[in-house]
Amino acid sequence: MADPANTNAPRVVISGWYGHENVGDEAMLSVLLEAFERRDAATRFTVLSERPDRARVVHDRGERLDALDHPIPYGPLRMLDSDLRRATARIREAVRGASLVVLGGGSLLRDRGRANYLRLVDELSWAQRAGVPTAVVGVSVGPLTRRWGRALARRLLSGADLVSVRDAESLRVLRDLGVDPAKASHDGDLTLALDVGPVPPPADDAPVLVAPCRAMLTGLRDGAKGNPDLEADLARALDGIADRSGAPIEFVPFRCAPPEEDDVALCERIRGRMQAQDRATVAPHDLDARVVKRRFAEAGFVVAARLHALHFALAGRAPTVAIAYGQKVERLFFDLGLNDYALAPRSASRSKLLERYERSRDEGARDFARARERLKEHAARVRAMLERLAALA
Numbered sequence: 001m002a003d004p005a006n007t008n009a010p011r012v013v014i015s016g017w018y019g020h021e022n023v024g025d026e027a028m029l030s031v032l033l034e035a036f037e038r039r040d041a042a043t044r045f046t047v048l049s050e051r052p053d054r055a056r057v058v059h060d061r062g063e064r065l066d067a068l069d070h071p072i073p074y075g076p077l078r079m080l081d082s083d084l085r086r087a088t089a090r091i092r093e094a095v096r097g098a099s100l101v102v103l104g105g106g107s108l109l110r111d112r113g114r115a116n117y118l119r120l121v122d123e124l125s126w127a128q129r130a131g132v133p134t135a136v137v138g139v140s141v142g143p144l145t146r147r148w149g150r151a152l153a154r155r156l157l158s159g160a161d162l163v164s165v166r167d168a169e170s171l172r173v174l175r176d177l178g179v180d181p182a183k184a185s186h187d188g189d190l191t192l193a194l195d196v197g198p199v200p201p202p203a204d205d206a207p208v209l210v211a212p213c214r215a216m217l218t219g220l221r222d223g224a225k226g227n228p229d230l231e232a233d234l235a236r237a238l239d240g241i242a243d244r245s246g247a248p249i250e251f252v253p254f255r256c257a258p259p260e261e262d263d264v265a266l267c268e269r270i271r272g273r274m275q276a277q278d279r280a281t282v283a284p285h286d287l288d289a290r291v292v293k294r295r296f297a298e299a300g301f302v303v304a305a306r307l308h309a310l311h312f313a314l315a316g317r318a319p320t321v322a323i324a325y326g327q328k329v330e331r332l333f334f335d336l337g338l339n340d341y342a343l344a345p346r347s348a349s350r351s352k353l354l355e356r357y358e359r360s361r362d363e364g365a366r367d368f369a370r371a372r373e374r375l376k377e378h379a380a381r382v383r384a385m386l387e388r389l390a391a392l393a
Helices: 023-039 052-058 082-096 114-130 147-158 168-177 230-245 263-273 289-297 307-315 327-335 350-360 365-392
Strands: 011-018 044-049 065-069 100-103 106-109 134-141 162-165 184-186 208-211 249-251 280-282 301-304 320-323
Touching: 011 023, 011 106, 011 114, 023 044, 023 289, 023 307, 023 365, 044 052, 052 065, 065 082, 082 114, 100 114, 106 114, 114 134, 114 147, 134 147, 134 168, 134 327, 134 365, 147 168, 162 168, 162 365, 168 184, 168 327, 208 230, 208 263, 208 289, 208 307, 230 249, 230 263, 230 301, 230 350, 249 263, 263 280, 289 307, 301 307, 301 350, 307 320, 307 327, 307 365, 320 327, 320 350
Parallel strands: 011 044, 011 100, 044 065, 100 134, 106 134, 134 162, 162 184, 208 249, 208 301, 249 280, 301 320
Antiparallel strands: none
């Protein structure tokens, strides 16, 4: 058993979008924590989160894991706030005392929000100035549309000891920035290393799984336009899929953080629009990430907007249609050669969803088999990268 009092144990600071009750984000953090623990079970962690209490509960390691509040300190009035200054000072202290500072994973390196971008890369800058090793892993890069944002990314990524991105477009962006090609690698999403054991072929009565998100309705500034009618369109499509397949429909909420995002309420609304409500259920929102990944991998069919629902399904054997509300979803399906199965929200009509459903189960079977093999290759790369990462601490 690891000794929590071991003062010689590695001390790793991890920054990302953690503690927000998002299954995919928490799965990425689990993968990172376990990678370090495989090398040294006594490793101590400091997780930076806007909801540190939640991060401590979800990833409980007793005294070996602490979580610090990670506020945005920028802005004329915010910089005068004494609580924010104290929170920033605690993070600086943790960074100076770390063996390694990690940023990742997720869509973290984009400059559309100046204050949030600076908040996420601050720790890399502080660590590099203090001579502490840094790593950026499992991230998407871009869009970086501002000169200062590109210059900052170039400097910090060039100074990092390890850079691993999750899509081919991110690697291209880094090369355009002037980051040494030998410095960065395209490995894949961290959740590819979340092991759930062998996945059998879907059973005849395997459910159809659905993972929507609010952004498919509202759109994003750097993504496709939203479709406010998509709740109704998706409900009608699911009725058609239920009739054709005879399978039950299960909605799986990935994020439950009202009022900003509440997948539970969204799933209930879409289910409420279905004629076949008696054949549809909404899963609990607090399922363990491994349970969720295995459930998607064993599904009979998946339609999802949530990126990690798509990853979980494609890593298994489930034919999958994406509602591509953002660049990260588009990039995943492009890298896997599945562009025809990624529908922009305003293209996701009942007829097109049903047509993709039929195609995915017929001539599309070979497309998904090839995608699955590509993901196996990326999973091996991610595991190798995690071993290199853990060695840095």
